Amino acid sequence: MNPGNSKDTLASAPRLRAEGLAVGYRSVRSASGRTQDRRVVSGLDLELRAGELVCLLGPNGAGKSTLLRTLAGLQTPLAGRILMDGMDFAGLPPEARARKSAIVLTERMDAGNLTVHALAALGRHPHTGWMGRLRESDRAAVRRGLEAAGAWELRERLFDELSDGEKQRVMLARALAQEPALLLLDEPTAFLDLPRRVETMRSLRMLARDQDRAVLLSTHDLDLAMRAADRLWLLAPGGGMRCGLPEDLALSGAIGEVFDQGDVAFDPTSGQFRIHGHPEKLVALSGDPLLAMWTARMLEREGYGMAQADGAGAAFAIVAESRGGSSYWHCRDTVSAEPGSPHPVSGAAGPGPETFASLEALAAHMRL
Amino acid sequence: MILSRVSAVKTAIAFAALVAGLAGLFCLGLASGSVAIPLREAIGSICGRAAADPVWDHILWQIRLPRCLTAVLAGAALALSGLEMQTLFRNPLAGPYSMGISSGATLGVALAVLAGALAGPGLPTALGLPGMTALGSLGAQAGVAGSAVIGAALVMLLVLAVSRRVRSNSTLLILGLMFGQMTGALVSVLQAFSSSEQIRAFTFWTFGSYAGVTWAQLPVLAAAVLAGVAMAAVCAKPLNALLLGWTYARSLGVPIQGLRVLLLASTSLLAGAVTAFCGPVAFLGLAVPHLCRGLFRTADHRILIPACLLLGASLSLASDLVSRLPGADRALPLNAVTALIGAPVVIWVLLRRPAPRDD
Numbered sequence: 001m002n003p004g005n006s007k008d009t010l011a012s013a014p015r016l017r018a019e020g021l022a023v024g025y026r027s028v029r030s031a032s033g034r035t036q037d038r039r040v041v042s043g044l045d046l047e048l049r050a051g052e053l054v055c056l057l058g059p060n061g062a063g064k065s066t067l068l069r070t071l072a073g074l075q076t077p078l079a080g081r082i083l084m085d086g087m088d089f090a091g092l093p094p095e096a097r098a099r100k101s102a103i104v105l106t107e108r109m110d111a112g113n114l115t116v117h118a119l120a121a122l123g124r125h126p127h128t129g130w131m132g133r134l135r136e137s138d139r140a141a142v143r144r145g146l147e148a149a150g151a152w153e154l155r156e157r158l159f160d161e162l163s164d165g166e167k168q169r170v171m172l173a174r175a176l177a178q179e180p181a182l183l184l185l186d187e188p189t190a191f192l193d194l195p196r197r198v199e200t201m202r203s204l205r206m207l208a209r210d211q212d213r214a215v216l217l218s219t220h221d222l223d224l225a226m227r228a229a230d231r232l233w234l235l236a237p238g239g240g241m242r243c244g245l246p247e248d249l250a251l252s253g254a255i256g257e258v259f260d261q262g263d264v265a266f267d268p269t270s271g272q273f274r275i276h277g278h279p280e281k282l283v284a285l286s287g288d289p290l291l292a293m294w295t296a297r298m299l300e301r302e303g304y305g306m307a308q309a310d311g312a313g314a315a316f317a318i319v320a321e322s323r324g325g326s327s328y329w330h331c332r333d334t335v336s337a338e339p340g341s342p343h344p345v346s347g348a349a350g351p352g353p354e355t356f357a358s359l360e361a362l363a364a365h366m367r368l
Numbered sequence: 369m370i371l372s373r374v375s376a377v378k379t380a381i382a383f384a385a386l387v388a389g390l391a392g393l394f395c396l397g398l399a400s401g402s403v404a405i406p407l408r409e410a411i412g413s414i415c416g417r418a419a420a421d422p423v424w425d426h427i428l429w430q431i432r433l434p435r436c437l438t439a440v441l442a443g444a445a446l447a448l449s450g451l452e453m454q455t456l457f458r459n460p461l462a463g464p465y466s467m468g469i470s471s472g473a474t475l476g477v478a479l480a481v482l483a484g485a486l487a488g489p490g491l492p493t494a495l496g497l498p499g500m501t502a503l504g505s506l507g508a509q510a511g512v513a514g515s516a517v518i519g520a521a522l523v524m525l526l527v528l529a530v531s532r533r534v535r536s537n538s539t540l541l542i543l544g545l546m547f548g549q550m551t552g553a554l555v556s557v558l559q560a561f562s563s564s565e566q567i568r569a570f571t572f573w574t575f576g577s578y579a580g581v582t583w584a585q586l587p588v589l590a591a592a593v594l595a596g597v598a599m600a601a602v603c604a605k606p607l608n609a610l611l612l613g614w615t616y617a618r619s620l621g622v623p624i625q626g627l628r629v630l631l632l633a634s635t636s637l638l639a640g641a642v643t644a645f646c647g648p649v650a651f652l653g654l655a656v657p658h659l660c661r662g663l664f665r666t667a668d669h670r671i672l673i674p675a676c677l678l679l680g681a682s683l684s685l686a687s688d689l690v691s692r693l694p695g696a697d698r699a700l701p702l703n704a705v706t707a708l709i710g711a712p713v714v715i716w717v718l719l720r721r722p723a724p725r726d727d
Binding site for chain 1: 602604605608609611612613615616618619620621622623661665666667668670
């Protein structure tokens with residue numbers, strides 16, 4: 001027994017591999033009346049490893065769903081091929097394919113009067129005989145799926161009576177009951193509240209790790225994806241894909257390339273999107289780190305930029321101070337200060353700083 | 369898969385009740401009619417013991433037994449085809465009658481008989497019940513049934529093709545209705561070539577009736593229904609997967625094309641054959657699946673298929689019983705009775721769901 005070793009070998013062989021993949025729709029009638037294939041993305045070389053959680057990101061219409069559906073075998077690729085554990089995925093019979101991969105779609109559905117348990121049990125479809133009788137092992141798999149998706153308590157309820165978030169958990173449970181080596185999810189967190197989102201991501205990640213499944217999900221939640229994913233697949237609007245560690249993609253500027261639009265730009269320093277691309281005035285901010293962080297958020301909303309650590313070019317210098325359970329902000333206009341002073345905050349010259357006892361008061365001041 | 373909310377015991381009890389109900393209705397169907405026959409005599413005669421009155425024997429064997437058997441076969445077949453269509457189109461209001469499948473079968477029969485009538489008797493006479501016997505041979509019976517099945521299949525194919533483009537359930541229903549109207553119009557055109565007496569016979573045929581099916585025709589009907597049921601039984605598991613929609617069904621490994629073909633063949637056989645012999649019987653196919661879902665509180669086709677067969681047969685027998693109320697000289701149109709049972713069910717379905725899925 002050497003679990004560490006076996007995990008290494010598993011991780012070295014990609015579970016899913018796509019070579020020269022082009023996805024899109026066959027024979028779409030164009031406006032001119034000719035029918036032709038509509039390629040959404042092409043020339044993709046992708047690898048998905050067991051035990052890995054990968055988040056697929058990209059602007060609306062970049063082809064995330066199309067790619068997911070193609071990888072699931074629901075759409076045939078326009079070019080290239082998909083290998084699943086080394087075998088041609090398209091050549092597998094449908095049931096064999098369904099034992100290897102499961103998908104959770106975004107489309108809403110009504111499910112007759114199926115109970116939650118009955119719906120999740122449909123995930124066992126490719127594993128059961130022609131009558132679909134559930135063996136003990138099938139029941140256990142359904143239960144595990146429901147529990148992992150946090151839907152075990154819902155099992156007696158009718159699916160149609162659930163909320164959107166609950167429905168999504170049940171659909172996830174159904175996919176998990178299928179026990180696929182590859183789990184594909186199209187925006188699984190879309191209808192969930194924030195704690196559920198984080199929880200879903202966490203459980204998907206654990207699922208990938210502990211059960212050695214490959215999990216690929218599309219999402220619009222870049223922040224969450226960057227924190228939870230082992231890898232990101234970034235789908236650029238004009239086609240083309242950037243893959244890598246979230247941090248690498250942030251550092252290389254790839255995230256900005258894919259998502260920056262108009263005034264919205266990705267800021268690698270904070271790992272977040274900023275709305276104001278070109279602030280007119282800079283502020284040198286120092287003091288208590290927690291206060292400073294939230295003060296910076298307020299200032300950015302008011303249209304200010306953050307100066308470098310040396311404070312060069314700053315029009316204002318603000319020191320945030322936490323003293324005796326209260327917070328104070330000392331703000332000084334540095335434009336009228338001595339031009340030669342590189343550290344206007346520490347300098348004694350110039351007009352004295354104004355002090356504010358609340359962030360709201362400071363915001364009102366900065367707006368003027 | 370346990371797709372049921374109700375325990376296995378309750379399911380077993382419900383099935384036992386359905387079987388008992390069917391048996392009871394069958395006996396009642398034998399005993400009652402314009403000539404009342406004591407229940408014990410009726411059962412005895414069917415079991416091979418001569419009845420007290422030889423006329424009773426004749427009535428039982430030549431009229432009531434084939435009529436009751438036809439009612440059982442037709443009700444079971446229509447209910448099952450309705451269940452299949454409701455899942456196939458993911459539409460609670462789908463059924464052989466509401467989607468024009470029965471009209472397709474009618475057109476098939478009309479065309480077949482017209483072709484035959486160029487030499488023999490006129491079309492509606494042949495369509496009408498005495499005419500069927502005039503056609504005589506088993507081959508001719510099978511030919512008429514066959515063309516009904518083909519007519520049903522063609523309309524079904526058309527609706528299927530449209531359903532892949534049109535997502536809206538109500539649009540699909542209206543289209544089915546239009547296909548029905550179109551085939552109905554074609555039948556009317558064919559009628560223009562027949563005498564008024566023949567038209568009258570045809571009109572009676574469209575009321576639906578189990579009375580005209582003879583011993584010669586029963587094996588053809590039975591064979592078609594059995595084949596349709598067998599195909600449906602094979603589809604039970606993939607039909608369950610289809611409850612999630614085509615995309616999920618595919619992702620679960622259901623061979624979509626094969627399933628479409630099997631369901632098409634099954635529903636056409638069931639609805640087509642019944643229409644050929646009994647006329648277009650309304651509402652049974654639409655209403656019975658909903659009653660079964662309510663009764664068994666399940667969506668599992670492995671339970672719903674036998675349930676629809678049993679309840680469909682029972683309601684069909686009951687409708688036929690009501691249509692020839694004991695003591696009444698004239699029979700009510702079968703379709704009037706089935707509509708009285710079926711229409712409230714449809715209203716209930718419409719009110720329970722806010723609207724058929726419309727996207």
